[in-house]
Amino acid sequence: MPQTYFYLNGPSDPYFPEQELIRLDQAGYTVALSRVAIDHVQQCVGTEERTALNGLLRRAAPGDELVVLDLSSLGSGARDVLATLQKCRKEKIAVRCIEFGQMDLASHPESQAIKMLEAVVRLEAQTRSERSSTSLKRAQESGRPTGRPGSLSPQDREEVIELLAKDVSISEIARRFGTSRQTIMRIRASTAVPATEDGKSGD
Structure with a gap:
């Protein structure tokens, strides 16, 4: 026989989850405490770290x-909520959110709510991409360095330059500092340390 499970997430205080259980009762649900899962995590915490929610989904x-x-119970953002709903849809678990009424958000075919979330996720991705491009362009125009930060400290860089000057090979220096040959080569190029005739620093 199909079972109805309830999931709540909120602060650890004397008023939680009594008020939430009252809201569920007012919405017409008979709540069996044995089928209630509760997390006490901040809203920014993703579903992967919501222990009670994951346990409930494995049980269903x-x-x-x-x-x-509310929708925030299903994830920390639009992408996270969408992933939870898609998982439930795949497992054929109906999802009902009181603030959306009685519709099944994980129904087949996709509900309008799912389509809206998909549109929001696409919008957020486009916005992040545009912000990243704009920031990169501004950094380049102002002459600020772009790309990944250097993997070595200023002191390490000085030691690398000294080793290069002593004709220690690039591969050996990279091994000593646990970094890539490309990093050492960039340092050599930026300091104009020439390769020796026998090619050691260009190894």
Whole structure:
């Protein structure tokens, strides 16, 4: 027989989750405490780290339903919420959110709510990409360094330059400092340390 599970996430205080349970009752649900899962994590914490929610989803079977009070219970952002709903959809677990009424957010075919979340995720991705491009362009125009920061400290760089001047090979220096040959080669290029005739520093 299909079961109805409830998931709540909120602070650890004397008023939680009594008020939330009252809201579920007012929405017409008969809440069995044995089927209630509760997390006490901040909203910014993703679903992977919501222990009670993951345990509940492992416990639920196809045909069961998950009830939450609001969309934030399902993840830390649009992408996270969408991933949770897609997982439930794949496992054939219905998801009902009180703030959205009685519709199954994980239904087949996709609900309008899912389509809206997908659109929001695409919008967020485009916005991040545009912000990144704009920041990179501004940095280049102002002459600020771009790309990945150097993997070596200023002191390490000085030691690398000294080793290069002593004709220690690039491969050996990279091994000593646990970095890549490309990093050492960039340092050599930036300091104009020439390769020796026997090619040691250019190894």
